Amino acid sequence: MKNILEVKDLHISFHTFAGEVQAIRGVNFELKKGETLAIVGESGSGKSVTTKAIMRLLPPGNSEIKQGEILFDGKDLAKLNDRQMQKVRGKDISMIFQDPMTSLNPTMTVGKQIMEPLIKHQNMSQSAAKERVIQLLKLVGIPNPDQRFKQYPHQFSGGMRQRVVIAIALACNPKVLIADEPTTALDVTIQAQILELMKDLQKKIDTSIIFITHDLGVVANVADRVAVMYGGKIVEIGTVDEIFYNPQHPYTWGLISSMPSLDAKDEELYAIPGTPPNLLNPPKGDAFAPRNEYAMQIDLEEQPPMFKVSDTHFAATWLLHPDAPKVEPPAAVLKRMKQFNRAKK
Known part of the structure; x- marks a missing residue:
């Protein structure tokens, strides 16, 4: 399958009063046409910074792409100027942000906000754009679209606002859709509806999705492949089945162990000990070592380098070195793997 997006050896720093924060330290991944890649990890691991770099939405002045390439349609997005990037952003690559209320303009009707990218990127007339907006509102499951077109964001519920944000992101049929924790601000039932909607829409418009989350439970339902991030690096990447049924990195074991389970009765919820590394002064060795x-x-x-587990599965842990002692995943991980197997059947 053809790669639609490739990120190669990406390094990003933020220049602060305290010094240089090396937020992203050599990230590599590719996104294939029509697939969903989930990027998971704790807060501060570099998920959002990586994807905002793809959109070129990092704050000007104190952020810097120090090294690497972001290849899309034969162009290196890291080298485009603002004017060139405006032609890509919203048209070919779109983003759904975490909080729909901060993504929408409270002073403009929802209809006008969805019309904007259609008029800018597709050169549609007002009447054609309005017709397309009505179709989009129907597509994302908003009832009475003719009436809703004229309403303001505050007249929508949280779940409906997120559907509006999805409609804006999908307006120009983007080749890549980046979803930055799009269900975090929503309750569990609405979360499930939004995830189902995104899976359904992906089939209809044949877009590729990068899905950012800290919730591994969400990943199992939406992703084809999973990249696990820690300390500004990808520490494990593989298909969703490889990550859930054959995890190799101790950090991935920790994330899986900390997933809540409906089977647990008096079981204490596991938490990974320690805290993420200080990227003002990145560690010399494996960033996860103090917590491992x-x-x-x-x-x-x-x-550690990326060791090959299979043609599609790689993990950066010295435990995969031929001379390393053989270590079994902890009991909590083996238990979760059995639960995943039962759920799959």
Whole structure:
């Protein structure tokens, strides 16, 4: 399958009063046509910074793409100027943000806000754009679209506002859709509806999706492949089945162990000990070593390379080195793997 987007050796820094924060430290991944890639990890791992760099939405002045390429349609987005990027943003690559209320203009009707990208990027007339907006509102499941077209964001519920934001993102049939934790601000039932809607829309418009989340439970339902991020790096990447049924990195084990389970009765919820690394002064070795109960001396001295587990599965942990001791995933991970198997059947 053809790659629609490739991120190669991406390094991003923020220049602050305290010094240089090395937020992204050599990220590599590709997105294939029509697939959903989930990027998971704790807050501060670099998920949103990576995708905002693709959209070129990093704050000007104190952020810098120090190294690397973001290849889309034969162009390196990292090298485009603002005017060139405006032709890509919203048309070929769109983004759904976490909080719909901060994504929408409270002073404009919902209809006008969805019309904007159609008029700017598709050169549609007002009447043609209005007709398309009505279709989009229907497509994302908003009832009475003719009436809703004239209403303001405050007249919509949280779930309906997120549907409006999705309609804006899909207006120009983008080739890549980036969803930055689009269900975090919503309750569980609305969350499920939005996820189902996104899966359905992907089939209809044949777009590729990058889905950012810290919730591995969401990933199982929406993703084809999963990239696990920690300390500004991808530490494991593979198909959704490989990550859930054969996880290799101790950090991935920690994330899986910390997933709440309906089977648990008096079981204490697991939390990964310690805190993420300070990227003002990144560690010399594996960034996860201080929190890793399986860490070896080499973890403190040298960053592990990406070891190949299969043609589609790679993990950056010294435990995969031929000379490393054999370590089984912890009991909590093995238990979750059995639960995933039961749920799948």
